[in-house]
Amino acid sequence: xxxxxxxxxxxxxxxxxxxxxxxxxxxxxxxxxxxxxxxxxxxxxxxxxxxxxxxxxxxxxxxxxxxxxxxxxxxxxxxxxxxxxxxxxxxxxxxxxxxxxxxxxxxxxxxxxxxxxxxxxxxxxxxxxxxxxxxxxxxxxxxxxxxxxxxxxxxxxxxxxxxxxxxxxxxxxxxxxxxxxxxxxxxxxxxxxxxxxxxxxxxxxxxxxxxxxxxxxxxxxxxxxxxxxxxxxxxxxxxxxxxxxxxxxxxxxxxxxxxxxxxxxxxxxxxxx
Amino acid sequence: xxxxxxxxxxxxxxxxxxxxxxxxxxxxxxxxxxxxxxxxxxxxxxxxxxxxxxxxxxxxxxxxxxxxxxxxxxxxxxxxxxxxxxxxxxxxxxxxxxxxxxxxxxxxxxxxxxxxxxxxxxxxxxxxxxxxxxxxxxxxxxxxxxxxxxxxxxxxxxxxxxxxxxxxxxxxxxxxxxxxxxxxxxxxxxxxxxxxxxxxxxxxxxxxxxxxxxxxxxxxxxxxxxxxxxxxxxxxxxxxxxxxxxxxxxxxxxxxxxxxxxxxxxxxxxxxxxxxxxxxxxxxxxxxxxxxxxxxxxxxxxxxxxxxxxxxxxxxxxxxxxxxxxxxxxxxxxxxxxxxxxxxxxxxxxxxxxxxxxxxxxxxxxxxxxxxxxxxxxxxxxxxxxxxxxxxxxxxxxxxxxxxxxxxxxxxxxxxxxxxxxxxxxxxxxxxxxxxxxxxx
Numbered sequence: 086x087x088x089x090x091x092x093x094x095x096x097x098x099x100x101x102x103x104x105x106x107x108x109x110x111x112x113x114x115x116x117x118x119x120x121x122x123x124x125x126x127x128x129x130x131x132x133x134x135x136x137x138x139x140x141x142x143x144x145x146x147x148x149x150x151x152x153x154x155x156x157x158x159x160x161x162x163x164x165x166x167x168x169x170x171x172x173x174x175x176x177x178x179x180x181x182x183x184x185x186x187x188x189x190x191x192x193x194x195x196x197x198x199x200x201x202x203x204x205x206x207x208x209x210x211x212x213x214x215x216x217x218x219x220x221x222x223x224x225x226x227x228x229x230x231x232x233x234x235x236x237x238x239x240x241x242x243x244x245x246x247x248x249x250x251x252x253x254x255x256x257x258x259x260x261x262x263x264x265x266x267x268x269x270x271x272x273x274x275x276x277x278x279x280x281x282x283x284x285x286x287x288x289x290x291x292x293x294x295x296x297x298x299x300x301x302x303x304x305x306x307x308x309x310x311x312x313x314x315x316x317x318x319x320x321x322x323x324x325x326x327x328x329x330x331x332x333x334x335x336x337x338x339x340x341x342x343x344x345x346x347x348x349x350x351x352x353x354x355x356x357x358x
Numbered sequence: 359x360x361x362x363x364x365x366x367x368x369x370x371x372x373x374x375x376x377x378x379x380x381x382x383x384x385x386x387x388x389x390x391x392x393x394x395x396x397x398x399x400x401x402x403x404x405x406x407x408x409x410x411x412x413x414x415x416x417x418x419x420x421x422x423x424x425x426x427x428x429x430x431x432x433x434x435x436x437x438x439x440x441x442x443x444x445x446x447x448x449x450x451x452x453x454x455x456x457x458x459x460x461x462x463x464x465x466x467x468x469x470x471x472x473x474x475x476x477x478x479x480x481x482x483x484x485x486x487x488x489x490x491x492x493x494x495x496x497x498x499x500x501x502x503x504x505x506x507x508x509x510x511x512x513x514x515x516x517x518x519x520x521x522x523x524x525x526x527x528x529x530x531x532x533x534x535x536x537x538x539x540x541x542x543x544x545x546x547x548x549x550x551x552x553x554x555x556x557x558x559x560x561x562x563x564x565x566x567x568x569x570x571x572x573x574x575x576x577x578x579x580x581x582x583x584x585x586x587x588x589x590x591x592x593x594x595x596x597x598x599x600x601x602x603x604x605x606x607x608x609x610x611x612x613x614x615x616x617x618x619x620x621x622x623x624x625x626x627x628x629x630x631x632x633x634x635x636x637x638x639x640x641x642x643x644x645x646x647x648x649x650x651x652x653x654x655x656x657x658x659x660x661x662x663x664x665x666x667x668x669x670x671x672x673x674x675x676x677x678x679x680x681x682x683x684x685x686x687x688x689x690x691x692x693x694x695x696x697x698x699x700x701x702x703x704x705x706x707x708x709x710x711x712x713x714x715x716x717x718x719x720x721x722x723x724x725x726x727x728x729x730x731x732x733x734x735x736x737x738x739x740x741x742x743x744x745x746x747x748x749x750x751x752x753x754x755x756x757x758x759x760x761x762x763x764x765x766x767x768x769x770x771x772x773x774x775x776x777x778x779x780x781x782x783x784x785x786x787x788x789x790x791x792x793x794x795x796x797x798x799x
Contacts, residue, residue, distance in 0.1 A: 159685065164612050191691035201682035203701060213700075214690035264686070271690055 110135050110275055110305045111156060116170035118151050118160065125151045127329045128170070133275070138297055138306045140316035140337065143326035144352065149309045152326070153277050155179075156307065157193035158186050175274070191218055194268030198280040200260035202252035202267070207244050210252040210263055211235060214271040230270055238266035239296050258289025265296065269304070276300065278308040282315065294319050313353055317341050325349045418778075422771030428560040428573060429523040430512040431486075431549055435465045437498060439506045448502045458491040458498070462513055469552075470545060478541065485542055487514040489562070489574045512556065517572040517765035519546060523555065526764055537764070563772060567740050568754065572765030575758075577773050579740045583653055583733070583748030584722060590657020590744055591721050595664045596714050602665075603672030603710070608698045627666035634662050635727030643731060650732040651747040659727045664717035671713020675706035708795035715788040719781050725752040751777045 111133035118126035126148045133139050133156075141149040154160045155168055158179060172179040179189060191214075202210050211231045214220075221227035231248075235241040240262045244255070252263050261281055268276055278297075282290040297306055297319050310316050316323055317337060324334040325346075333346045344350045439446065442456040463483045467473070473482050490513035497511070498504050514520075518537040521527045529543030549555050567579025610616045638659035642648045648655050679702045687697035703710075728734065733749050734757065741748035749757070751773060758770035 187693050195689040201686040
């Protein structure tokens with residue numbers, strides 16, 4: 086506790102960690118998003134550290150999902166959505182002309198709020214990404230990718246005898262882990278999770294949280310969540326969004342134990358939101 | 359259900375003191391009565407529609423079913439060599455040009471030696487259909503050894519005799535408005551008494567094209583014409599419409615222009631079909647000089663009519679695919695095209711096919727535009743391709759129902775029965791497809 090506080094009071098210490106080249110995957114500066122004439126995000130600057138779980142919290146409509154969807158340009162699909170500011174993935178501008186959106190999404194995987202497996206077999210669900218990107222050399226390699234992805238997602242034991250059955254026949258929690266397996270089969274650098282547990286029961290949620298902790302060894306994870314307990318349990322860093330601005334970012338422990346901003350304190354103590 | 363709603367208004371409120379409760383009780387009766395009235399209107403409408411349909415089907419069936427049988431006379435025919443092949447060469451040209459009519463007439467004349475005057479003999483022979491001569495010719499051409507022998511064969515009777523046999527018209531000698539004379543009726547009775555009259559299944563109806571003589575007319579020509587027309591329509595409209603729907607729904611920018619296009623597609627679906635016929639006449643026939651009366655042009659015109667139907671249905675099917683599937687595909691890095699063709703279109707395909715079948719059923723029943731491009735012509739040949747002159751089922755029905763002969767009215771109804779059968783079949787197919795491939799996610 087004291088260490089964190091010292092770190093906090095010493096701005097240089099935070100700065101040094103945030104800007105050290107290798108430790109950061111996403112650098113975002115002054116990200117502003119408009120939906121038509123409505124401003125959804127206002128000058129958000131945030132860094133996503135490598136091999137950390139970064140949690141984005143805040144009340145509904147605060148712009149945290151919008152921010153998440155800027156990172157792999159899923160907002161491109163929404164008509165009338167304009168993004169300004171800079172988002173750098175390993176130093177490359179995500180919104181630059183030279184950045185191919187297909188390539189970007191191969192590098193930045195996504196897991197959605199509602200489990201959305203394809204209405205195809207479990208195997209096909211996981212194999213789809215590697216297949217369209219041509220990652221697998223041959224059939225055996227593809228099998229290997231599918232098996233390791235399912236294993237990393239903690240699903241292999243449960244489904245290994247029924248890989249040809251439809252993915253939509255699994256339980257909600259299994260479906261969500263299938264979606265995670267599908268995302269990691271493409272071997273992304275970052276996995277974005279948009280409230281991945283909001284449709285799941287506590288047991289399935291616990292499994293996914295456990296999984297996130299294992300996955301962060303190899304990936305950077307950004308998770309949007311409404312559950313502050315979840316943010317506190319799984320993340321190393323937390324960003325608090327409110328009304329389209331980022332109010333506070335920092336080490337998770339610090340945010341939850343000793344928030345700087347009054348609004349953060351009010352939110353985590355349940356006074357609003 | 360109804361007993362529950364009927365019991366509720368009678369229930370007394372538990373707390374009489376509650377002021378709102380009295381108001382609720384007072385209005386309850388009126389509210390339930392309104393609901394009951396509405397249910398009754400609905401039920402009456404459904405019953406009325408069902409009865410109308412039953413009457414329609416019953417009328418068509420009653421008129422049309424007799425057309426599936428036809429009346430024939432079994433005659434012993436002596437194939438005299440001196441009439442068929444006087445030279446004895448058995449050359450096919452001689453055989454095909456021979457006077458088979460005379461052979462058959464002689465066969466009938468022999469049965470009635472008492473009929474001697476010219477006028478009476480003409481009346482007697484008019485009981486026979488010219489179709490008998492064609493049948494005999496075909497048999498003799500297939501087997502020339504029959505010449506000189508005596509065979510028994512079924513000779514079709516003229517349409518009026520057929521109608522008389524079925525009890526649709528009366529014999530009378532009053533002259534002008536009579537279709538069959540009392541003499542003919544008497545001869546028919548004599549033939550019948552000798553057991554020579556037979557009612558057989560009307561194969562001509564299913565094998566022949568149109569004819570001036572009702573007993574020789576069939577729907578096969580129109581069916582084949584309809585088939586070619588539908589084939590052209592399907593080949594043109596399905597890929598075009600589905601392509602247009604996919605482009606407009608998935609790729610086109612959503613702006614004022616695409617909105618204008620969308621509104622216009624919806625309006626096109628409501629344009630009277632004869633306007634499309636005029637367009638076909640002006641553009642396909644007059645400008646491009648395509649052949650008149652051809653299924654190719656008919657198919658092109660019908661494709662224009664079905665395009666909006668299929669586009670609208672396909673767009674609805676694409677819209678019904680949940681956005682989560684698109685997000686999932688794009689989220690793993692599929693390109694827009696891969697997302698659409700790997701995931702969205704397969705899920706929308708049952709809906710698209712349903713729309714296509716409904717559109718084709720609509721096209722199959724379309725008459726007006728085809729009149730414009732000449733498919734209303736009297737065509738006795740069975741079309742062998744999309745460029746041959748042809749007619750289609752609904753136009754054939756229109757032509758027959760316009761003819762004065764009672765037998766044509768019967769055949770028109772039979773053709774309606776067959777057309778309705780095809781339409782029901784197509785709609786059932788659409789329903790089955792939808793049920794079979796409906797996916798849940």
